[in-house]
Amino acid sequence: MKRLRWLLVAYWFGVFLILRLAEAQSQEGFISLDCGLPINEPPYIESETGIQFSSDDNFIQSGKTGRIPKNLELENLKQYATLRYFPDGIRNCYDLRVEEGRNYLIRATFFYGNFDGLNVSPEFDMHIGPNKWTTIDMAIVPDGTVKEIIHIPKSNSLQICLVKTGATTPMISALELRPLASDTYIARSGSLKYYFRMYLSNASVLLRYPKDVYDRSWIPYLQPEWTQISTTANVSNKNHYDPPQASLKQAAIPTNLDAPLTMVWSLENPDDQIYFYLHFSEIQVLKANETREFDFVLNGETINTGVISPKYLEITTRLTTNPRQCKGGICRMQLIKTQRSTLPPLLNAFEVYSVLQLPQSPTTESEVVAIKNIKSTYRLSRITWQGDPCAPKQFLWDGLNCSITDDISSPPRIISLNLSSSGLSGTIVSDFQNLTHLESLDLSNNTLSGMVPEFLASMKSLLVINLSRNNLSGSIPQALRDRERKGLKLYVLGNKYLCLSNTCNKPKKNFPVTIVAPVASIATIVVVMILLLVFKKKMSSSMECLYNLVESRTIIYISLYIYIHEFDLPAGNKSEPWIQTKKKRFTYSEVMEMTKNLQRPLGEGGFGIVYHGDLNGSEQVAVKLLSQTSAQGYKEFKAEVELLLRVHHINLVSLVGYCDEQDHFALIYEYMSNGDLHQHLSGKHGGSVLNWGTRLQIAIEAALGLEYLHTGCKPAMVHRDVKSTNILLDEEFKAKIADFGLSRSFQVGGDQSQVSTVVAGTLGYLDPEYYLTSELSEKSDVYSFGILLLEIVTNQRVIDQTRENPNIAEWVSFVITKGDTSQIVDPKLNGNYDTRSVWKALEVAMSCANPSSAKRPTMSQVIINLKECLASENARISRNQNMESSHSSVELNVTVTFDTDNVKPIAR
Ligand SMILES: *[C@@H]1O[C@H](CO)[C@@H](O)[C@H](O)[C@H]1NC(C)=O
Ligand SMILES: *[C@@H]1O[C@H](CO)[C@@H](O)[C@H](O)[C@H]1NC(C)=O
Ligand SMILES: *[C@@H]1O[C@H](CO)[C@@H](O)[C@H](O)[C@H]1NC(C)=O
Ligand SMILES: *[C@@H]1O[C@H](CO)[C@@H](O)[C@H](O)[C@H]1NC(C)=O
Ligand SMILES: *[C@@H]1O[C@H](CO)[C@@H](O)[C@H](O)[C@H]1NC(C)=O
Ligand SMILES: *[C@@H]1O[C@H](CO)[C@@H](O)[C@H](O)[C@H]1NC(C)=O
Ligand SMILES: *[C@@H]1O[C@H](CO)[C@@H](O)[C@H](O)[C@H]1NC(C)=O
Ligand SMILES: *[C@@H]1O[C@H](CO)[C@@H](O)[C@H](O)[C@H]1NC(C)=O
Numbered sequence: 001m002k003r004l005r006w007l008l009v010a011y012w013f014g015v016f017l018i019l020r021l022a023e024a025q026s027q028e029g030f031i032s033l034d035c036g037l038p039i040n041e042p043p044y045i046e047s048e049t050g051i052q053f054s055s056d057d058n059f060i061q062s063g064k065t066g067r068i069p070k071n072l073e074l075e076n077l078k079q080y081a082t083l084r085y086f087p088d089g090i091r092n093c094y095d096l097r098v099e100e101g102r103n104y105l106i107r108a109t110f111f112y113g114n115f116d117g118l119n120v121s122p123e124f125d126m127h128i129g130p131n132k133w134t135t136i137d138m139a140i141v142p143d144g145t146v147k148e149i150i151h152i153p154k155s156n157s158l159q160i161c162l163v164k165t166g167a168t169t170p171m172i173s174a175l176e177l178r179p180l181a182s183d184t185y186i187a188r189s190g191s192l193k194y195y196f197r198m199y200l201s202n203a204s205v206l207l208r209y210p211k212d213v214y215d216r217s218w219i220p221y222l223q224p225e226w227t228q229i230s231t232t233a234n235v236s237n238k239n240h241y242d243p244p245q246a247s248l249k250q251a252a253i254p255t256n257l258d259a260p261l262t263m264v265w266s267l268e269n270p271d272d273q274i275y276f277y278l279h280f281s282e283i284q285v286l287k288a289n290e291t292r293e294f295d296f297v298l299n300g301e302t303i304n305t306g307v308i309s310p311k312y313l314e315i316t317t318r319l320t321t322n323p324r325q326c327k328g329g330i331c332r333m334q335l336i337k338t339q340r341s342t343l344p345p346l347l348n349a350f351e352v353y354s355v356l357q358l359p360q361s362p363t364t365e366s367e368v369v370a371i372k373n374i375k376s377t378y379r380l381s382r383i384t385w386q387g388d389p390c391a392p393k394q395f396l397w398d399g400l401n402c403s404i405t406d407d408i409s410s411p412p413r414i415i416s417l418n419l420s421s422s423g424l425s426g427t428i429v430s431d432f433q434n435l436t437h438l439e440s441l442d443l444s445n446n447t448l449s450g451m452v453p454e455f456l457a458s459m460k461s462l463l464v465i466n467l468s469r470n471n472l473s474g475s476i477p478q479a480l481r482d483r484e485r486k487g488l489k490l491y492v493l494g495n496k497y498l499c500l501s502n503t504c505n506k507p508k509k510n511f512p513v514t515i516v517a518p519v520a521s522i523a524t525i526v527v528v529m530i531l532l533l534v535f536k537k538k539m540s541s542s543m544e545c546l547y548n549l550v551e552s553r554t555i556i557y558i559s560l561y562i563y564i565h566e567f568d569l570p571a572g573n574k575s576e577p578w579i580q581t582k583k584k585r586f587t588y589s590e591v592m593e594m595t596k597n598l599q600r601p602l603g604e605g606g607f608g609i610v611y612h613g614d615l616n617g618s619e620q621v622a623v624k625l626l627s628q629t630s631a632q633g634y635k636e637f638k639a640e641v642e643l644l645l646r647v648h649h650i651n652l653v654s655l656v657g658y659c660d661e662q663d664h665f666a667l668i669y670e671y672m673s674n675g676d677l678h679q680h681l682s683g684k685h686g687g688s689v690l691n692w693g694t695r696l697q698i699a700i701e702a703a704l705g706l707e708y709l710h711t712g713c714k715p716a717m718v719h720r721d722v723k724s725t726n727i728l729l730d731e732e733f734k735a736k737i738a739d740f741g742l743s744r745s746f747q748v749g750g751d752q753s754q755v756s757t758v759v760a761g762t763l764g765y766l767d768p769e770y771y772l773t774s775e776l777s778e779k780s781d782v783y784s785f786g787i788l789l790l791e792i793v794t795n796q797r798v799i800d801q802t803r804e805n806p807n808i809a810e811w812v813s814f815v816i817t818k819g820d821t822s823q824i825v826d827p828k829l830n831g832n833y834d835t836r837s838v839w840k841a842l843e844v845a846m847s848c849a850n851p852s853s854a855k856r857p858t859m860s861q862v863i864i865n866l867k868e869c870l871a872s873e874n875a876r877i878s879r880n881q882n883m884e885s886s887h888s889s890v891e892l893n894v895t896v897t898f899d900t901d902n903v904k905p906i907a908r
Contacts, residue, residue: 027051030215031096031177036065036082040688042830046079049209053079056175058877060084062092062383066171068113080111080144085171086162091127091395093161093387094175097878098153102179103186105214106151108160109174110136111144116169124170127161129154130391131358134193135165144173148194149356150185155365157372159387163395178215181240185277185353188323192275192353199247199349202228211244218247218349226252226261229346231283235313241277247349248281248315257344260297260336267354270329276303277319277351280310286343294345297334299327307338310346323355363390363402364411370434371400371414377431378424379732389414403437413437420466421445425650428453428472437461444468444491449650452476452492457483469494476500584657588664595623603676603725608637613668620671621656625664637665640740647713651705653728653738672736674729681724681795681826692833693877694733695792696841696870701735702727703866706785707859710778718776722784723765723798724791764798764807769853779853785862786848793842795826809849812842834876837869844869 032046033056043054063084073081086092098104106128112121121138126147134147151158158177162170185192198221199207209215222228228250235248254261267274282292292310296303296318305318326332331352335345362368371389374380382398390402390412401416414435420442427450428443439461448470456465457479465488472495484490492498592598594613602610602622613621626637644655644667659666677698679685690698702722709717719737726739761767767783770776787798790808798808805811815824825838844865850856857865 027209029099029177029179031175032079033059033094033175034079034082035084035172035174036063036067037079038065038082042832044078046077048077049215051209051215053174054880056084056094058880059094059096060092061381061386062086062089066115068111068115072113074111079174080109080113083111083113083115083171083173085116085122085169086164087169089164089383089386091161091163091384091387092170093127093159095386096158096160096177097156098158098177099179100153100156103150103152103182103184104158105148105176105178105180105216106158106160107146107148107174107176107178108172109144109146109176110138110171111173112138112171115171120168122168122171123166124168125163125165127159127163127387128191128358129159129362130360130388132163133356136170149191150180150194150353151191151358154362155368157368161387176215180214181242184240185275187275187353187355190355190357193356195274195352195354197349197351199243199250200226200228200252200347201230201247201250203250207244207246211246213242216243216351218244222252223263225255225259227255229253229283231313233283233313235281235283235315237315239315239317241279241315241317243279243315243349248279249283251281251283251346251348253344253346258337259344260294260334261345261347263331263333265331267326267329267331269354271325272329272354273323273325274331275320275323275353275355276333277317277353278347279349280308280316280318280346281314281348282310282312282346283348284343285312290342291340292343292346293338293341294335295338297336298324299330299332308335308345360391360408361411362388364413366434367414367436370431371397371417373431374419374429377426377429378419378422380419380422380424401440415461416440416442418442419446424448427451428456428467430455432456433459435459440464442466443470444494445470447471449473452480452498454479456480462488464489464491466491467495468492471495471497473497474499584668586657586659586666586668588659588661588666591623591625591659591664591666591668594621594668598625612671615656615668619656620673622669622671624667624669626666637667640667643717643740647709647717649705649708649712650734651701651736652708652740653736669738670730672728672738673731674733676725676738677727677729677735677792678724680729681791683828689828689830690733692829692838693870693873696837696866696873698727698729698733698735699789699792699841700863700866700870702737702788703785703859703863705735705737706778706781707863710781710859716778718778719781719784720761720776721765722781722788723762724788727788767853768851777853778859779856782848782856782859782862783850783853785859786845786850786856789841789845789848793826793838793845794824795828809846813846816842834873837873837876840865840872841869 030051032051032053034044034053035056037053037055037057039055039057041055043052045052063086066083066085068081068083108126110122123135123137123139125135126133128149128151133149136145136147138145160175162172164170197216197218199218200222201220202222203220205220207218212218229252230250232249235245237243237245237248252261276296276298278296286292293307294309295307296305303320303324305320308316308318310316335347337343337345368389375385384395384398387395389397389400390404391408393404396402399418399420399422400414402412403415404412415437416439417432417435418440421444424443424446425448428448430453432438432441432453433455436459438459440463441456442464444466445468448467449472451474452467452472454477456462457477462483468491472492475498476490476492480488480490492500586594591613594615595611596614598609598611600612602612604610608624608626611623611625613623615621641655641658644652648654653669653672655667655669657668659668674680675685680687680690683689706719706722709719719740721739722737726737728736728738730736761770761780761784765784765787767780770780770783787808790796790812791798794808794812796803796808796811799806800808800811803811805814812824824842825833844857844862848856848862
């Protein structure tokens with residue numbers, strides 16, 4: 001029956017008008033992704049259904065955006081104008097947040113439209129989690145294909161994957177999820193693939209949302225030997241299935257009143273197991289001597305659903321609770337009137353699904369959550385790290401191995417993880433311990449820092465751990481040592497700050513001990529010892545920073561060296577190198593060479609201009625050249641070198657080397673390719689607008705840097721010049737604080753704060769209390785950070801004389817008290833943020849910017865609060881399309897697929 005198939009294909013693409021209903025209906029829980037819609041394009045309302053579509057960008061890590069030629073675009077179906085295609089990788093997956101155990105209708109639409117100009121119809125597979133769903137062959141249905149399935153996710157995340165199976169490139173136009181009522185469409189096992197869903201009418205209108213609250217699509221269908229009857233009265237459609245009322249207002253009866261109502265079609269696969277859902281409503285007024293009664297017969301067998309006798313203007317739904325097979329793959333569905341019935345059978349609407357078995361169990365959920373967290377913590381962007389980590393076997397994630405038993409219904413476990421040489425930095429996060437069946441863990445050759453976590457010892461299955469070649473510090477936990485004695489293989493070589501001897505398990509309180517001090521030569525140590533003796537009294541003020549037991553001897557040496565020179569240095573006139581360190585010392589000519597004679601200035605830092613440089617043609621650097629005339633500058637220069645040598649933190653810009661030759665002083669830093677935060681906020685840097693989540697991440701990272709200065713260093717350090725131009729961003733937008741020229745350390749205890757003679761800082765960010773009292777404390781940085789945070793939220797100038805309140809903090813509190821809050825948040829964010837998250841950040845900012853330093857929080861408190869902001873923003877993003885489901889949750893086991901190209905009814 002060609003017509004039917006044509007209908008199925010065509011209606012999606014605009015042949016039928018979808019009747020619009022003005023009444024607004026809830027789209028709660030709907031996920032409607034317009035694949036390939038650029039991320040910066042706001043969500044839009046599709047004109048035919050009123051459904052809001054948005055970009056799929058947040059739900060997939062790979063793929064490229066395609067656009068079909070204008071002349072092939074389908075009017076009113078904007079969601080098919082763009083698409084996402086996947087030239088890279090074999091399996092590419094959407095990762096959607098869903099409600100575990102809830103029944104979802106999942107619909108994927110593919111419209112090729114020769115977007116790539118190649119005119120080659122793609123052919124590929126779709127997977128749902130670790131199981132195959134269907135094959136898409138666009139050569140069979142060049143106009144476009146819709147696939148639909150009713151499926152109950154087994155966890156809160158659902159992976160829909162496109163899998164390359166040949167030479168052509170997979171692509172997708174739209175992906176939609178619709179939560180269904182809880183006790184509907186239940187299959188005994190597996191999920192339900194769509195065969196067809198029809199209402200019997202000669203109309204040419206497709207029924208969809210909002211007429212169908214679940215956004216199922218009902219296709220009008222009428223066979224020539226049938227007669228249509230209809231009513232203008234309202235029909236109650238209220239049962240769990242809730243088909244559109246319009247689908248019940250019409251019905252088909254056989255034109256020959258004594259004949260059965262018969263439909264015949266062939267199955268795609270003769271062994272398919274079929275579920276039927278039939279919806280009836282009596283729409284004729286029966287006279288007293290009339291009855292309408294009939295049986296549901298499939299291939300000659302009466303289906304034991306009881307005699308059907310629809311009630312007047314009320315829905316009756318009959319379904320098969322067990323799946324049925326159609327002999328020989330030909331289904332002959334009949335409604336046959338009973339002996340006593342005076343009227344022919346009638347049918348209003350019906351649905352047919354086949355069972356899709358999903359035998360492979362997904363990987364244990366807690367392990368999936370853990371490995372996903374590891375992936376996001378370390379920003380791993382491997383193309384294979386999509387979809388289920390372990391299954392199917394051929395798509396195992398790179399670096400992973402799993403136990404997959406022959407019983408594929410038992411969930412696979414991750415048994416080995418190899419992230420060697422993968423650019424991991426930061427600490428070893430606790431998510432690793434949730435990989436409870438891990439036997440081998442290789443994290444070698446990265447830049448992991450922090451301690452070797454104790455939890456490794458409690459991972460019972462572990463046999464091998466390789467932590468070699470990282471920046472781990474501290475000592476090895478005793479429990480892990482004990483495991484080692486019982487056979488665990490632990491490799492930790494090449495962590496120069498890691499203490500390997502047993503004596504270092506209890507570090508002495510005040511004096512850092514390092515076993516490995518590759519840089520400090522014997523000579524240095526001798527000098528240190530002498531200096532220590534000479535300056536014993538001053539030792540209390542010698543400096544150290546936590547986790548930076550690093551080259552502690554060198555540091556002390558330098559500190560003291562600098563200390564000496566505080567008194568006798570003819571500023572700006574030192575010929576002798578005063579920095580003894582492993583950091584490379586460069587000559588002035590080398591500096592000129594690396595900057596190509598100061599060819600490319602990057603900007604102006606405190607007391608000098610910063611140039612772009614190139615180290616051995618490989619490493620990019622930023623070179624700050626101290627202006628030669630500045631006597632004051634020399635002091636700042638020294639201060640900065642001193643500080644940068646003491647501190648070592650991922651959120652502080654690190655020093656690569658320095659130059660101090662005659663009158664020439666230069667500092668060579670790591671190059672931060674994305675410039676400073678101010679450029680990004682002001683739009684000077686170009687590129688896309690920093691979204692709210694990124695801004696929060698940057699704020700948190702800057703706050704971590706400050707927290708380290710305040711609490712990780714003894715004596716504490718105050719940066720004194722926190723501002724958006726001093727927050728630099730590397731290529732991954734990781735934030736680092738720069739420009740320590742004004743930084744000061746001060747003693748904690750005794751006098752809590754230090755009176756400094758010169759108040760320094762930048763107008764607008766400068767702590768008013770510090771300004772008035774000249775008393776320096778870390779709370780001054782907190783103030784400046786508050787201003788920075790206000791800048792991040794509002795993107796307003798910190799001081800703007802054209803504002804009623806030039807100072808940003810006053811302006812914000814003024815606007816808030818006026819109750820006019822809409823204008824506070826940066827309009828460039830386009831409303832794309834979690835309101836609670838933004839307001840909380842504002843609250844944090846305002847408390848930091850409190851005029852009274854005593855009332856300001858510490859940076860540690862700030863970090864906790866900002867992390868909450870980020871969490872609620874992240875929750876919004878994952879919820880984004882999920883739109884908070886308020887429908888009662890459900891426990892079902894069903895799935896349906898919508899296979900337009902499968903439907904091949906044949907002439908009866
Ligand atoms: C559909 O059927 C009804 C009644 O049988 C008839 O009045 C109407 O004209 C038909 N509509 C179309 C479009 O054929
Ligand atoms: C059907 O119901 C709607 C409201 O639900 C009402 O406005 C309309 O008048 C009803 N039509 C008939 C024929 O009863
Ligand atoms: C039912 O009764 C009507 C009169 O009310 C009569 O015209 C009709 O023939 C009867 N139908 C049957 C099947 O008996
Ligand atoms: C991970 O492990 C920790 C401690 O064993 C546990 O509290 C937490 O719930 C686990 N997380 C998941 C997602 O299972
Ligand atoms: C994965 O583990 C299995 C045993 O469970 C082993 O046979 C296979 O070689 C391992 N694969 C890799 C890549 O290590
Ligand atoms: C991890 O992978 C690297 C290569 O990427 C390999 O050299 C190393 O042996 C692997 N480690 C383990 C434990 O298999
Ligand atoms: C360590 O990683 C670097 C790149 O990150 C790589 O060039 C080097 O070969 C790796 N070394 C080993 C021993 O795997
Ligand atoms: C541990 O990792 C390092 C660096 O990748 C490597 O050189 C070494 O061979 C590994 N050791 C073992 C036992 O795998």
